[in-house]
Amino acid sequence: GQQLNQSPQSMFIQEGEDVSMNCTSSSIFNTWLWYKQDPGEGPVLLIALYKAGELTSNGRLTAQFGITRKDSFLNISASIPSDVGIYFCAGQQLDSSYKLIFGSGTRLLVRP
Amino acid sequence: GAVVSQHPSWVICKSGTSVKIECRSLDFQATTMFWYRQFPKQSLMLMATSNEGSKATYEQGVEKDKFLINHASLTLSTLTVTSAHPEDSSFYICSASATLAKNIQYFGAGTRLSVL
Numbered sequence: 001g002q003q004l005n006q007s008p009q010s011m012f013i014q015e016g017e018d019v020s021m022n023c024t025s026s027s028i029f030n031t032w033l034w035y036k037q038d039p040g041e042g043p044v045l046l047i048a049l050y051k052a053g054e055l056t057s058n059g060r061l062t063a064q065f066g067i068t069r070k071d072s073f074l075n076i077s078a079s080i081p082s083d084v085g086i087y088f089c090a091g092q093q094l095d096s097s098y099k100l101i102f103g104s105g106t107r108l109l110v111r112p
Numbered sequence: 113g114a115v116v117s118q119h120p121s122w123v124i125c126k127s128g129t130s131v132k133i134e135c136r137s138l139d140f141q142a143t144t145m146f147w148y149r150q151f152p153k154q155s156l157m158l159m160a161t162s163n164e165g166s167k168a169t170y171e172q173g174v175e176k177d178k179f180l181i182n183h184a185s186l187t188l189s190t191l192t193v194t195s196a197h198p199e200d201s202s203f204y205i206c207s208a209s210a211t212l213a214k215n216i217q218y219f220g221a222g223t224r225l226s227v228l
Contacts, residue, residue, distance in 0.1 A: 033216065042118070042205045042219035043156070050214070088155065097169075098144060098215040102155045 006089055006103030013079055014111050021087060021106040022073040029091035032065050032072040033100065037086045046087075047074070081110050114140050116208045118220025125196055126228055133191045133223045135206030141186035142208035146217060147179070150203040162189050196227045 006023045013019060023032075031050055035043035047058050049065035049072060056063055062075045072089055089103040115138040125131050135145055144163050148156040160181050162168040168181035178200075180192040189208075193200055203224055207217040 031214070031216075035219075040203075040222070040224065042116075042207075042222045045216065045218060048214070048216055092215070097161060098209060098217075099146070099158060099161065100217055104155050 004089060004091060004101055004103040006106060008106060009104070010107040010109070012109045012111065015079060015081060017079055019076040019079055019083075019108060020073060021089075022071060023089035023091075023103045024071040025091055025101075026070070027091075028069040028094070029101075030069075030094050031092035032063070033090040033092065034061075034063050034072070034074045035088045035090060037088060037105075039085075043088060076108075079108075079110050081112050084108055084110050114208070114210075114213065114216075114218040116206065116218050116220040118206050118223055120223060121221060122224040122226070124226045124228065127197050128195055131193045131196055131225060133193075133204055133206070133225075135189045135191070135208065135220050137187045137208040137210075137218075140208075140210050140213065142189075143186070143211045143215070144209050145183060145189040146207045146209075147181060147189075147191050148205045148207070150205060150222075152203075156205060159191075193225065196225070198227045201225055201227045 034046045037043045047063040052069045054065040060077045086105045088105050090100040093099045117136045119134045147159045159174045160168045160170045162183040164183050164186050170176045183189040205222040207219045209215045209217045
């Protein structure tokens, strides 16, 4: 079945540093999504990407939908302690089920 | 963003009992609702897809008689874990999407189930 490879698995950075994480797939997607999950909570939508090549920002977050439609990256600039959490990419399938395929997650820790 | 409410947030039950989890879309009518299960330090695993007024579609390996899903209205879906056992202990999360909102899934806060 379809799989998403998300990297890195974890990151431990200094406050103020920029962060980059990415997802690649063996299949193409119509939509790429990035979510953040805090411990004991459900994922919260950060950015949604709908077109190949699209670059979208949400505050300090920037994400891009790869031209091949098989990859996406998320950048966080000037990280702050509240950025701590697990970030998941998700690709939405092409069929009418609208199911999401999730990456394995990137655990981000920020040192104050 | 769209608001999805999930209740209860955590539940402890005895082995053999059944537990019902509710998922509500508060400010939109959800065309489809999804149920996920998440083990510690792992990603979300889709259990089933639920459309209002029709039977849920279960993922391979998910027992439909074990995990009963009812989607009676455009704003409410329920997941019932029947005859729960300790191995059913997990974090269950629902999401809701709407065709008018580009079918983006918005998630509830999750339900932590502990079966003793």
